[in-house]
Amino acid sequence: MSKRINVRDLDVYYSDFLAVEGVSMTIEPRTVTAFIGPSGCGKSTFLRTLNRMHEVIPGARVRGEVLIDGDNLYAPGVDPVLVRRQVGMVFQRANPFPTMSIRDNVLAGVKLNSRRMPKSDQDSLVERSLRGANLWNEVKDRLQLPGSGLSGGQQQRLCIARAIAVSPDVLLMDEPCSALDPISTLAIEDLIEELKQDYTIVIVTHNMQQATRVSDKTAFFNIAGSGKPGRLIEYDDTATIFTKPSVQATEDYVSGRFG
Amino acid sequence: MRPSDRIFRVLSTGSAGLIMVILAGVALFLIIKAGPAIVANWSANPDLAGGTTHGYTSFWSYVGPLVWGTLFSSLIALVLGAPVAIGIALFISHYAPRRLAGVLGYLVDLLAAVPSVVFGLWGIFVIRPFIIPFQDWLNHYLGWIPLFSGQVSQTGSTMLAGGLVLAVMILPIITSISREIFLQTPKLHEEAALALGSTRWEMVKLAVFPYARSGILSATLLGLGRALGETMAIAMIISPALLFSVRILTDTGNSQTIAANAALNFPESNPLQRDALIATGLALFVISFGVNFIARWIISRTGGSRRLRKAGSR
Ligand SMILES: Nc1ncnc2c1ncn2[C@@H]1O[C@H](COP(=O)(O)OP(=O)(O)O)[C@@H](O)[C@H]1O
Ligand SMILES: [Mg+2]
Numbered sequence: 001m002s003k004r005i006n007v008r009d010l011d012v013y014y015s016d017f018l019a020v021e022g023v024s025m026t027i028e029p030r031t032v033t034a035f036i037g038p039s040g041c042g043k044s045t046f047l048r049t050l051n052r053m054h055e056v057i058p059g060a061r062v063r064g065e066v067l068i069d070g071d072n073l074y075a076p077g078v079d080p081v082l083v084r085r086q087v088g089m090v091f092q093r094a095n096p097f098p099t100m101s102i103r104d105n106v107l108a109g110v111k112l113n114s115r116r117m118p119k120s121d122q123d124s125l126v127e128r129s130l131r132g133a134n135l136w137n138e139v140k141d142r143l144q145l146p147g148s149g150l151s152g153g154q155q156q157r158l159c160i161a162r163a164i165a166v167s168p169d170v171l172l173m174d175e176p177c178s179a180l181d182p183i184s185t186l187a188i189e190d191l192i193e194e195l196k197q198d199y200t201i202v203i204v205t206h207n208m209q210q211a212t213r214v215s216d217k218t219a220f221f222n223i224a225g226s227g228k229p230g231r232l233i234e235y236d237d238t239a240t241i242f243t244k245p246s247v248q249a250t251e252d253y254v255s256g257r258f259g
Numbered sequence: 260m261r262p263s264d265r266i267f268r269v270l271s272t273g274s275a276g277l278i279m280v281i282l283a284g285v286a287l288f289l290i291i292k293a294g295p296a297i298v299a300n301w302s303a304n305p306d307l308a309g310g311t312t313h314g315y316t317s318f319w320s321y322v323g324p325l326v327w328g329t330l331f332s333s334l335i336a337l338v339l340g341a342p343v344a345i346g347i348a349l350f351i352s353h354y355a356p357r358r359l360a361g362v363l364g365y366l367v368d369l370l371a372a373v374p375s376v377v378f379g380l381w382g383i384f385v386i387r388p389f390i391i392p393f394q395d396w397l398n399h400y401l402g403w404i405p406l407f408s409g410q411v412s413q414t415g416s417t418m419l420a421g422g423l424v425l426a427v428m429i430l431p432i433i434t435s436i437s438r439e440i441f442l443q444t445p446k447l448h449e450e451a452a453l454a455l456g457s458t459r460w461e462m463v464k465l466a467v468f469p470y471a472r473s474g475i476l477s478a479t480l481l482g483l484g485r486a487l488g489e490t491m492a493i494a495m496i497i498s499p500a501l502l503f504s505v506r507i508l509t510d511t512g513n514s515q516t517i518a519a520n521a522a523l524n525f526p527e528s529n530p531l532q533r534d535a536l537i538a539t540g541l542a543l544f545v546i547s548f549g550v551n552f553i554a555r556w557i558i559s560r561t562g563g564s565r566r567l568r569k570a571g572s573r
Binding site for chain 1 (some may be wrong): 448456458465470472
């Protein structure tokens with residue numbers, strides 16, 4: 001199931017350092033939203049607040065609200081563990097569990113939720129998730145081999161399979177292709193296009209062509225200078241951002257005049 | 260190369276070489292001294308007829324129970340100590356707030372600096388009386404298991420007490436090595452687990468333990484190595500005898516260890532008996548050398564392959 005994300009006036013701090021300031025945006029279900037902007041402007045930081053992964057870093061905290069279909073992630077009593085089961089994440093560097101087989105990697109998250117799953121259900125879930133990640137045909141004969149034996153692009157798709165196996169509502173991706181070759185990158189982009197049918201997808205990317213290829217909406221973040229907080233500068237349809245943005249800074253950035 | 264570098268290199272290679280020479284020297288000394296006692300005819304030789312070596316037909320029947328006592332007491336220490344040590348390490352690396360983690364780590368290191376004799380005294384005056392009720396309980400309810408069987412001791416002078424003290428003594432080495440390895444768990448895999456919606460404990464099971472498995476194993480083996488060498492402290496706590504016993508709750512079923520046996524009997528022994536005691540020392544040397552060697556080997560092998568993997572992914 002795909003859900004709407006509503007961010008209201010969000011500030012993110014690392015201890016006393018204000019890293020991201022005053023972000024408000026609405027992300028529609030069944031869309032792909034790209035975050036672009038120069039390094040250090042807080043894209044990853046902001047992305048991680050959408051499933052409370054920032055809390056893993058000591059001292060990181062937020063002020064403001066993030067609503068998923070109306071429910072505030074930061075309401076008192078909300079368990080971040082449950083939030084993360086609802087909002088999955090794929091990282092910049094593929095991180096399959098190295099000692100686990102491909103099959104066990106896919107099932108890792110599911111086994112946390114429901115320990116006792118009949119083997120036949122597990123088999124079909126593994127197949128469904130790997131097909132969902134466009135990886136099934138490449139690995140179906142070696143499900144018992146370690147995930148670390150796959151190529152970088154395959155590992156990243158394995159991580160996507162692992163993330164969708166727990167049926168999240170939202171999928172966050174932080175530069176998922178930045179460590180991959182062009183062919184693997186295209187494979188992942190095709191996959192994102194398909195996943196959009198079922199999930200709300202947010203992707204951070206350094207690659208503007210990628211943003212134009214995969215996303216419906218684009219958010220441009222920027223910082224005024226080092227030590228200043230990152231801000232959301234402009235958020236609009238991807239076509240608009242890349243052809244006639246309304247802010248000069250956005251235009252400078254997308255036309256490659258800086259950053 | 261600058262002269263100061265050259266001097267330093269000579270000094271450091273020199274000391275490294277010296278260690279090898281000392282080690283080889285000790286081994287040679289043990290072998291040469293142990294030889295006569297090992298090959299002697301124990302049933303016929305008048306020098307071996309009395310005292311500690313009385314009644315044994317060969318060196319092997321003499322050293323057998325001692326090896327058993329040494330291994331058995333060390334294993335008890337390991338079973339009691341290793342899980343706690345690993346738990347503390349995990350608490351320090353993944354649960355405690357940073358300030359508390361620092362203090363705890365420091366305390367554990369401090370524990371390593373406490374002299375053995377202090378542990379021995381602590382065992383006599385604190386542990387022995389403390390465990391008497393637990394021993395009664397174990398004997399009453401689990402007495403059908405050989406380990407807990409026999410006439411339960413009312414002084415606390417038991418293998419369990421000795422093993423407990425030994426467990427505390429091996430705690431620091433196991434904790435500090437495991438902690439280092441836990442801390443090295445790649446953030447990448449910890450975050451992978453957390454992003455799937457694991458609790459912290461599930462994250463530890465998914466990411467930390469698989470990464471640290473061989474490290475934990477070698478930390479435990481190094482703990483075993485430490486225990487083998489520290490069985491002296493046990494001699495202060497229990498009154499053992501040369502026997503093969505698995506009982507840990509009795510006054511009379513306590514198996515003697517090599518180190519304690521040698522220290523106890525050395526003063527009243529004749530030259531050949533001293534050689535026999537040295538021969539038991541050789542047995543201890545071989546055992547603990549083997550254990551330490553395996554532990555180091557596991558560390559270097561996994562450390563090495565980890566480095567290789569890193570280099571490969573670059
Ligand atoms: N773990 C952290 N602790 C403290 N500051 C951090 C941490 N991670 C990122 N920052 C700071 O937050 C700001 C935004 O970083 P980040 O979100 O990584 O930017 P981006 O992903 O856009 O490159 C930067 O100034 C960075 O130095
Ligand atoms: Mg980033």
